[in-house]
Amino acid sequence: MAQPHDLPFSVDEYRSRVAKVQAEMARRGIDVLMINHLENIYYLSGYRTIGYYSFMALFVPPSGDPVHLCRLIEKTVLQGSSWIDDMDLYPDTERGLDAALRLIKSRKWDRLRIGIDKSAWYLTIDDFEKLQAALPQAKWVDSSLLVENMRLIKSPAEQAYSRKAGKAASEGMRSALAALRAGITEDDLMAAAYQGLFRMHSEYPGLPPLINSGVRHTMAHAMAEGNPVRQGDAVYFEIGASIKRYHAATLRIGYVGTPPKLFLDLTDLCRRSLDAGLKQMKPGNPAEAVDAAARKVIADAGYGDKFRHKAGYSIGIALPPDWSEARTMMLRGGEKRPLQPGMVYHFLPAVFEYKEYGVGLSETVLITENGHEILTDVEQKLFVVK
Numbered sequence: 001m002a003q004p005h006d007l008p009f010s011v012d013e014y015r016s017r018v019a020k021v022q023a024e025m026a027r028r029g030i031d032v033l034m035i036n037h038l039e040n041i042y043y044l045s046g047y048r049t050i051g052y053y054s055f056m057a058l059f060v061p062p063s064g065d066p067v068h069l070c071r072l073i074e075k076t077v078l079q080g081s082s083w084i085d086d087m088d089l090y091p092d093t094e095r096g097l098d099a100a101l102r103l104i105k106s107r108k109w110d111r112l113r114i115g116i117d118k119s120a121w122y123l124t125i126d127d128f129e130k131l132q133a134a135l136p137q138a139k140w141v142d143s144s145l146l147v148e149n150m151r152l153i154k155s156p157a158e159q160a161y162s163r164k165a166g167k168a169a170s171e172g173m174r175s176a177l178a179a180l181r182a183g184i185t186e187d188d189l190m191a192a193a194y195q196g197l198f199r200m201h202s203e204y205p206g207l208p209p210l211i212n213s214g215v216r217h218t219m220a221h222a223m224a225e226g227n228p229v230r231q232g233d234a235v236y237f238e239i240g241a242s243i244k245r246y247h248a249a250t251l252r253i254g255y256v257g258t259p260p261k262l263f264l265d266l267t268d269l270c271r272r273s274l275d276a277g278l279k280q281m282k283p284g285n286p287a288e289a290v291d292a293a294a295r296k297v298i299a300d301a302g303y304g305d306k307f308r309h310k311a312g313y314s315i316g317i318a319l320p321p322d323w324s325e326a327r328t329m330m331l332r333g334g335e336k337r338p339l340q341p342g343m344v345y346h347f348l349p350a351v352f353e354y355k356e357y358g359v360g361l362s363e364t365v366l367i368t369e370n371g372h373e374i375l376t377d378v379e380q381k382l383f384v385v386k
Contacts, residue, residue, distance in 0.1 A: 022060065022061075042245060054071050072089040088103045109138075114135075145327070153342035154343070162316065165243040168197055168242075169364065172196040172200070172239045175199070177252065183228060187226045194209070202241040207240055208224075209239045210237070217234045238362070240323045248315065250376040252381075253358070267361070269297065269359075270351070270359060273349035274361050277294035280292075286339075294311045295307055298349060
């Protein structure tokens with residue numbers, strides 16, 4: 001067995017995860033599973049790299065250990081981060097897809113039922129069509145979300161990383177808010193946020209901090225562009241942290257000067273919405289109940305059309321370009337799957353109107369056996385700097 005330098009979990013935990021995947025493969029009639037999402041590869045192996053822009057895969061057979069397929073340059077990071085010995089490494093003179101075909105044929109998998117994630121970001125339509133053409137006797141089975149659904153419930157060891165990420169996100173937020181003043185730039189606030197994150201040993205998060213001032217604070221998903229913060233500006237702060245790729249995030253609003261009553265009222269509204277949703281965050285409740293409770297508070301106050309997004313989403317293992325597990329499960333209307341102990345969500349009631357306001361509060365929340373645990377710990381208020 002490989003002897004990696006830094007394995008986030010025990011080999012027994014990894015083998016247990018692989019066994020669960022293999023049991024689900026058997027249930028679905030999948031003979032071999034090809035995994036292309038690095039988050040899923042990491043979940044099963046510990047392998048983490050910035051090199052996921054190149055073709056890579058983890059092949060899971062019906063029994064035994066998986067097989068890595070990666071570029072040759074990845075050999076040392078594989079040796080240092082994955083518990084899996086079996087590697088097929090291709091040089092840059094060979095196309096990644098050709099290497100995958102060579103591996104499949106050499107292992108005599110080319111006539112089997114191969115599970116493939118049709119929703120994988122780094123497996124293109126062109127890749128899949130070429131695989132189909134080159135392996136006409138293989139039967140392709142869509143395995144989208146097979147691994148992601150298993151990732152929804154975090155083990156105690158995973159929860160420990162989520163807790164650390166919550167502390168790091170909170171420190172990043174406090175550091176950025178402490179730097180807020182008239183004359184500072186959005187980039188200065190980003191630097192302060194990163195200083196707080198790195199002080200708590202966060203790695204680079206799946207998204208950079210979202211920090212926007214003035215009119216731009218009303219523009220959801222805008223990014224810092226170095227604009228100066230002026231007297232009378234509101235500033236949007238949404239900051240996430242990553243510990244061993246497990247994420248947590250939190251949202252707060254700052255204001256330089258004397259805030260209009262509207263901002264204080266909307267902050268209180270979002271706090272009441274947050275409280276209403278948190279009361280629903282316990283095992284057995286459908287995920288949509290959280291959204292419904294939070295949304296009702298805001299709708300009853302007349303701002304229902306300004307709450308323009310889902311109430312939250314699963315959060316855990318992530319790499320750019322996202323820090324969420326929203327593709328797997330969200331806190332939104334119509335999501336009837338029950339909350340279960342070990343699930344972690346970023347819950348974020350907020351209201352937006354262009355050029356007028358962007359106000360919200362958020363917490364990262366772990367579902368426990370008896371209810372929930374809030375993993376982030378920044379005071380729930382409008383942060384005012386005179």
